[in-house]
Amino acid sequence: MTMSRRTFLRGLVGGAAALVTTGHALGRSVWPPDGDAFVPAYLQLEEEGRFAERIDEAYALLEDCQLCPRRCGVNRLRGQTGVCRTADEAVVFSAQPHYGEELPLVGHYGSGTIFFSNCNLRCVFCQNWPIAHEGRGQRLEVEDLADLMLRVQQIGCHNVNLVTPTHVMPQILQATRIAAQKGLRIPLCYNTGGYDAFDAVRLLDGIVDIYLPDLKFMDDDQAELYMGAPDYPETAKAAIAEMHRQVGELVTDPHGIALRGLMIRHLVMPNRTSNAHDFVHWVAETLTPSTYVNIMSQYRVEHWAFEHPDIARAITVDEFLEAMTWAEEAGLTNLDERSLMQRDLFRRRGG
Numbered sequence: 126m127t128m129s130r131r132t133f134l135r136g137l138v139g140g141a142a143a144l145v146t147t148g149h150a151l152g153r154s155v156w157p158p159d160g161d162a163f164v165p166a167y168l169q170l171e172e173e174g175r176f177a178e179r180i181d182e183a184y185a186l187l188e189d190c191q192l193c194p195r196r197c198g199v200n201r202l203r204g205q206t207g208v209c210r211t212a213d214e215a216v217v218f219s220a221q222p223h224y225g226e227e228l229p230l231v232g233h234y235g236s237g238t239i240f241f242s243n244c245n246l247r248c249v250f251c252q253n254w255p256i257a258h259e260g261r262g263q264r265l266e267v268e269d270l271a272d273l274m275l276r277v278q279q280i281g282c283h284n285v286n287l288v289t290p291t292h293v294m295p296q297i298l299q300a301t302r303i304a305a306q307k308g309l310r311i312p313l314c315y316n317t318g319g320y321d322a323f324d325a326v327r328l329l330d331g332i333v334d335i336y337l338p339d340l341k342f343m344d345d346d347q348a349e350l351y352m353g354a355p356d357y358p359e360t361a362k363a364a365i366a367e368m369h370r371q372v373g374e375l376v377t378d379p380h381g382i383a384l385r386g387l388m389i390r391h392l393v394m395p396n397r398t399s400n401a402h403d404f405v406h407w408v409a410e411t412l413t414p415s416t417y418v419n420i421m422s423q424y425r426v427e428h429w430a431f432e433h434p435d436i437a438r439a440i441t442v443d444e445f446l447e448a449m450t451w452a453e454e455a456g457l458t459n460l461d462e463r464s465l466m467q468r469d470l471f472r473r474r475g476g
């Protein structure tokens with residue numbers, strides 16, 4: 126049964142209202158904890174009168190779509206679709222506080238995740254394939270998207286966490302401007318798979334506060350085999366270097382909650398297919414050793430991964446510990462707290 130846009134939004138709003146009630150019942154304050162001290166990047170751009178032109182530049186990319194490295198050349202403003210199967214409107218699967226993200230994003234009241242449907246990557250091991258590959262979700266106008274951003278702020282989330290945003294970046298920018306004019310003040314977090322065109326990332330300069338990219342593969346042949354994107358390593362590295370130039374290293378408030386900066390994820394895959402060794406060295410040597418890095422252990426066999434022998438199993442304890450040891454040897458000093466706890470647990474157990 127297809128859900129109407131109105132019903133979809135009402136469901137999200139209903140859940141949010143319950144959380145607002147809970148927060149007030151506990152006597153908690155909501156974000157931002159330190160009053161007006163924090164000014165998000167997008168608000169500054171709006172006050173400088175430069176946000177609207179940036180949105181126009183972004184939408185222009187959709188006419189002959191050059192938004193991401195796929196460069197499909199379709200006119201999305203006229204309803205055509207390319208690899209990401211998305212036309213002129215964003216499709217949203219869910220919007221809710223999320224507590225499974227990195228601790229600086231989760232804080233006390235959760236990260237305000239907005240999950241976009243479809244994706245410009247075709248990972249055979251996709252962990253969210255019903256959303257990313259099958260496109261389950263609801264088409265939303267930018268005004269509705271702006272309301273979702275305001276709603277996650279209202280319920281106390283510490284940031285708007287845009288999950289899989291690359292293929293709907295122009296719509297996100299327009300929604301952000303609308304939301305900013307209505308009072309959005311929390312940081313904007315761009316939670317991307319990393320397959321972002323350099324020119325598109327340049328348009329985000331002064332809009333995004335926190336970048337949260339994956340760097341999935343370091344080798345072209347693995348990226349081609351498992352994602353259909355042999356240029357992924359070079360493209361993602363260039364995009365991430367630009368993100369780092371824009372926002373720098375992670376900055377948190379006195380409570381440890383993220384305000385601005387770059388946080389990179391790397392999912393360790395079986396049989397060294399992701400090449401964690403080269404990943405940690407690239408971060409340490411090209412960015413900085415104190416860049417926030419999350420080395421993740423939760424790979425599971427999903428979607429088409431069963432048909433690829435090298436990735437058709439979970440990782441071993443030794444494979445995760447090996448990646449963490451490489452990170453230490455590379456000199457990385459700002460590793461995700463939960464990955465360190467995982468490492469210490471495995472070491473205590475004699476992994």
Ligand code: SF4
Nearest residue numbers: 190193196197207209
């Ligand atoms: S955003 Fe979508 S249509 Fe545009 S180039 Fe990328 S995959 Fe193709």
